Amino acid sequence: MAPSHTSVFTPMAAELPPGISDSGLRTILVDVADNHVAAPKGKDQAGLEAVVADARSHGIPLSIVVIPGNPGHDSNLRDLATEVGKREHGTVLVLSDDWVGTYSDSISRVTLEWAEDYAKGRQGESVESARVFVDHLAEPESVSWTAITSVIVVGTVLAVGGLHWVKVRRARAEAADVVGASAARAVD
Structure with missing residues (x-):
């Protein structure tokens, strides 16, 4: 019997950014549960908490995760946001130095990616990226x-x-x- 040439595409498994293991994910989840922000030391925790508070005042249940550097693929950030979102619910914004990943159980993927486009490429300025992201989500649809x-x-x-x-x-x-x-x- 001749081999079949039917091609089947299977989705790739979610992959967390390099350096974030299951224990790292648990640490992030504990940190996010505390104040909806998980950021490494040296990042502006108070500024990120202010952005979260502003988003929540606009009815956006936001949590922010900041990871240092940039992962191998920007899709890793979306995968991390999805993992956090499965447990925290609401909208999750994951920031690296230049990339953005998001998850939301209430905002459409199109709207999230539109806001992501404006938040990318801020050279590690996580508060500025988060502010731009929230401003675009909170902006009334024109x-x-x-x-x-x-x-x-x-x-x-x-x-x-x-x-x-x-x-x-x-x-x-x-x-x-x-x-x-x-x-x-x-x-x-």
Whole structure:
């Protein structure tokens, strides 16, 4: 029997950033449970706590984890955020020197990644990155997709109705012309 050439893609297992073992994850979880911030010594703990408090005042249940350096892959940060989020719930922001990883059980992935884009590349300024991230999440949505969709649907219905009305009038006019022409021929 010939070998099958069917390809099956399997998802890769979640991988924590290098240097963070299961015990390191437990340490992070204990630190996050205390004040919603886990950061290495030397990072601005008070500034990060202020960002968390501001986010929570906007209804965003935020926890922040800061890791030193940059992991091998930026996806490791998202994996760490997911692991923390499974236990802490809410929204988790994981920051490295230049990258950002997020998880949320209440905010869409699209919105998270939009806010991530603005928070990346801050050269280890974790408070600034966190502030930018929260500011973009708390910013009211400038485009109402519901309103845009409604306008398009109503416009389409009006266009179809208008075309139907024109078609009916044209058909009646043509029918009247045919009847008028037939009557004129009958008189002749």
